[in-house]
Amino acid sequence: MAGDVTTDPVTLEEAPPPEETSEAAAMAARLAEAGRVKRLNDRTRMIIAYVVLTLFVVIAIGPAFYLISPAFRDSVSLFTYPPEWIPSEPTLENYRFLFSSTSYVRWAINTLVFAGATTLLTLVTNTMAGYAFARLRFPGRNLLFFVILATLMVPVAAVLAPTYLTVTTIGDWPIIGNWIDTDTYLGLILPSAVSPLGVFMMRQFIQTLPDGLYEAARLDGAGEWRIFTKIVLPLIKPALVVLGIFVFMLTWASYLWPLVAATDNEFRVLTVGIASLKGQFVTDWGILAAASLLTIVPVTIVFLFFQKWFVQASMAGALKQ
Amino acid sequence: MTAVDVPAHEATPDDWAAPSLSDSEYRWRARRYRFRTVRRAAGFLSPYLIVWGVFLAIPAVWGIFLSFNQGGLIRGDPRVFVGFDNWTRTVSDSELRTAVKNTSIYVLIAIAVVFTLAIFLASLLNHYKKGSNFYKVALYFPLLAPPILGAIMWFFMVNFDFGILNLLKRSVIGGDGIRFLGDNPHALLTIVAVEVWRGLGFWVLFYLAGLQSVPEELQAAAKIDGAGKWRRFRRITVPTLRPLLLFALVIAVIFNFQLFDSVQVLTDGGPRLGTATVVWFIHKRLFKFQDTGLAYASSIGLLVVVLILTALSFWLLGKRRQREA
């Protein structure tokens, strides 16, 4: 298998070829000679490196900035040539339209409810389950954990139809069907709170807390719930923040499930709503730009304040494992 | 019962030393006592297990059953058992075949491009540390926007009339614009560009973390030994990243195979199925075309592929951990 090809890092120490080291003296002379040229080279190289990096930064953030101009002008003026970079008649018409003639505000509220509730639910269920897997001994623990872990990367699309059927089936039941159905908040939220990533993360994190704390608390008369709330939760706050950001970012950006589960405008979220602004045949580009810009700005502001946490959260999915 | 083995220090045991419970009584009570942990575990696990069970585990199993049926997704539409019909059609359906082909091409190109760029940029950032925090944050930026919004931003890059790329092309090179989304294979390549743009920051940070785990002394030692930049990269950096690389590759395949959001908003599979992907196909068949049977079967196909890849990623991870230990 491919894995066998990998070199053990331990053997790396032998990597530099030994035949060159024997000529250390000759090498030193050559180095000294080349010294002046090399320094110049280093400088040019550094400049090129920073130019390249800056180029990629421009590519990364450029598209967002390029939204500003169309967001504040009449869509028709987009089609003039030569292009008009800075709007000659800046207007808030796009935003007026967005707030008066579309349900942008409704979508935004729905998104906050959807992502917020999913995050909260995920944090509660995953931390509790992580605690059970980390601290409690019960028969079948490892098997159950393995089965749950196997579903770590199950795509939404792969279970889209049966999940949809589950939700509509529950929707047909009396009473509970009023709460869980397509075009309900819970119908959106519950299937979005299934990923076991947090269970896994929390288990790892809780396992790192010293055993003595649990034992001391137990002898102090504290039951599992009290240990969980008074000892464990305060000590894993950083992990909770990281997981919370991760889940929130993932949920509010999600598209496929909300697209299918919330067709009623009253329950649409921003991603689905903004995508629906792009008409089948005619699109008002100015409004599309205005809506996108308005949506990105608050996230960016939050991000700039808490960037360390964000980066940690995005890595949590891949590296923390 | 075994005979009471009187310890040396208690030459004359009093009646206090005699056990009060019979063996069977003891065992029974011990078992009942141990069972309390099961009750507690159930209390802590049930909130997650209920949500996970009802909305992920049961649907996954249900999906297998569905793959032998046709219809029944919309209320009032009857579900019909069709046996292996869906499965035989997955092989022959030309639209699905195109979707699988497109997705595979997309996955290959996107991962090759994004990994090459990411390792290159990560090496630069690892070497030139001054201001690297700014670059990291800036490169991470596209990840903030939902894929849908990222795709919408790219409309303004590639639109035939007012997209900045076409405006540049017309003013610099002249001639007519390029139909980035209206021609093949341009459309799929544009999708690749959008997704590379979105994912690059993540992979740069990923590889940067990997590179920073390369011991400095190793680099320094190689430098003293006169190993050139390229040689050092090939002999030290690449081998160090290799276990990470395999794992990242599997993860990236899993995620990229699910390409949907940007396709749906940018091209909706077109032109002429040029950007049709597997998930796009599943969604379309389920909720537009109403040939649900084929979608049921391909969903399970996707599920199986992802489960296998997940197992592979865990295996790689286990190997890496073993090596570290």
Added chain:
Amino acid sequence: MAEVILRQLTKHFGSVEAVEDVTLRIPDGEFLVLLGPSGCGKSTILRLIAGLEDATRGEILIDGELINFKDPTKRNVAMVFQNYALYPHMTVYKNVAFPLETARMAREEVAEAVQRAAEMLEIEALLKRLPEQLSGGQRQRVALARAIVRQPLVFLMDEPLSNLDAQLRLQTRLELMGLHERLGITTIYVTHDQVEAMTMGQRIAVMQDGRIQQMGDPTEVYDAPANTFVATFLGAPPMNLVSGSLERDNGQVSFRFEGYELAVDPATSGIAPDTLDEAVGEAQLGVRPEHLTLASPDAEGLPGVVRFLEPVGSDLFVSVNVAGHAVQVRMPPDTQVSTGSNVRLAFDPARSHIFGADSQNLRS
């Protein structure tokens, strides 16, 4: 306050027999020390009593009540851990108050009880600090305060002094004894330090390989060790042991080694004649360094050559080579002796011990 009884207590971890058939009774208010090398099972006994481990077999009773199948939260025992196990996110006050708040005690009562415990351990000034802002000795006091604050039935202490420096250890030892005297709570104290055991314990249980080797008050265990393990584990330097054999000649039993012969008289050695007769064969002779004296080369006793001198201020430890065996002798510090000189070793047979082939003391 309570009496603790262990009946045939056994704990296996897989194939490892951590505790094997331990039976003992700790009367109300006693300070018992479990002494033994690391891995002898002493900490496991503590954890079994606390309920942190479940026994494989055997019963644990506190105040006559079987507690094997009672959750640790309800056993009302307090434990002081080796690393103190303070809650890092709580202030000292919160740490000490935690067991009381867990028991849903009214806030004023909690404050009062914490105040009392804090006074007793002189940590009133630290109540608002976090554990990370405390020194090792202060953490130790907080851990003790947390243990005593709810007046448990039994105190369990798992090497509580081992993380302190020597000076502090000495001071805390005395304070622990004072605390026990004041509170009178049954205490089980685990240590591998024989000095701690001798000075603090009202009784000592010496353990090895999961079994209790000997139990008794400190002087008893020291003066009449049940076997060679106890004899060498207690005392610094340890009891001198030489291997030889018990032989019988004309009704007279004697201990022989390396060509020397020492008559063993039932009357002076305190060994029953029958026992002595049965023990003929391989044996070991043991004498504590303080029960040996150096005599001039022409006096009675075993001949030897002085190899090393170790003056420690209060005593002078002399290492003497007797037929290839290094024998430690404790002498007054002003003893005039030099390395290389020939000496004779004399001792009182009544204070020597003979251990049979099974390592058991023949005198018991």
